[in-house]
Amino acid sequence: MSSVIVPTTLAHLEQLFSAAFGPSDAPAVAAYAPGRSEIAGNHTDHEGGRVIACALDVAAHAVARPRTDTLVRVASEGYPAFELDLVSTDAREDERGTTASLVRGMAHEIAAATGIRPRGFDLAMCCDIPSGGGLSSSAAVEALLGRTMEALWGAQAAEPVALAQMCQHTENAYYGKPCGLMDQAAVCLGGLALMDFANAREPDTKKLDLAFEDFGYALVLVKVGADHAASTADYAAIPGEMQAIAVRLGHERLCEVSRADFDAALPALRREFGDRAVLRCIHYWHEDKLVERRWRALNIGDVAAFLELTRESGASSAMYLQNVAADLGHEQPAMFALGAAEHLLEGDGAVRIHGGGFGGTIQAFVPLEQLDAFCAQMDAWLGERSCRRYVVRGEGASAAWL
DSSP, X not given: XXXXXXXXXXXXXXXXXXXXXXXXXXXXXXXXXXXXXEEEOTTXXXXXXXXXXXEEEEEEEEEEEEOSSSEEEEEETTXXXXXXXXXXXXXXGGGTTSHHHHHHHHXXXXXXXXXXXXXXXXXXXXXXXXXXXXSOHHHHHHHHHHHHHHHHTTOOXXXXXXXXXXXXXXXXXXXXXXXXXXXXXXXXXXXXXXXXXXXXXXXXXXXXXXXXXXXXXXXXXXXXXXXXGGGHHHHHHHHHHHHHHHHHTTOSSGGGXXXXXXXHHHHHHHHHHOHHHHHHHHHHHHHHHHHHHXXXXXXXXXXXXXXXXXXXXXXXIIIIIOOSOSSOSSOOHHHHHHHXXXXXXXTSSEEEEOTTOSSSEEEEEEEGGGXXXXXXXXXXXXXXXXXXXXXXXXXXXXXXXX
16 A cells, blocks of 8 residues: 555545544545546457456545444545545435435445444545546546445455446445446556456456657657536437347347347448437447457567557547547547647547547647647647556556554
């Protein structure tokens, strides 16, 4: 834990804690959970496909101390403090879309997994993961809370994928967002990982120790100026349309559908569901193969192939998945950011939409010798601090007594 939460951050958290709850010398738990970047597999996880994702060098951090009752008090830097009582861990409609829903949901999940009755605590939290930027700040907070509760309540730490599943259920059932498992799995696993979600109950994962800088490139994420959280309905329509077609063909997810059956039914599916839904299914199969090929390229160090396949992935998302612009009118912030980045790179590196899409961020792999000029120009066009370089963080969500 000491290598993940630096002393200055711990000192800052203790100051936040004292300001919110008063000074205390009682034993405390420190917890950490990173943000994440989807490297490959745009909207494939919820259909049982494959994804490559990595933890990033931004994170949510917390210090927590136990209470003797069931009250939870949370002071989150930059946000209003709140409290809730864990005498009940049932989902509440009035908490949907709030951090309180994540606390209650994770308490329910940890209690159900361990048999431990939830107990209260005071928690001070700070987070440098950009909110609404598609870097999974909500998944990080879920994992942070889960690891905190495990430590405070004396539970054995769940395996990363098991914790990720608890986080996903919390986000689906308590927070109200129909996400797949990729965000939470990346946050809990840490590092760079390939995830295969064909078996939803026991996803297969593999990790690779890799730094993009070793190949001469920086991982850059650019804020497009539109909060992706504002497009939750557009985001939800993607798995909704894909799964409606899967159900029409007798299955729950596209990974279970035969390509031959899909091809044979394509004219009828187009009439029933429309062009966009069919195109999104075409994207799924195309993108899932690209994940396999990009993982192979990374494992053998073929950065040229990785970048070419990244560009192909971005084109598929824009043309077939159609998660770059919710409304193809005058305002297209993500498409503008993509166009501006490609205009600057002039064929070097690679650019693609990032994560759920519609808003949030775009992803670019930028040659190191062009990095400063690229970031300076993107900031000039999109606003100061829009463009940031990230590095892969090896550690996943964790917590420990101080």
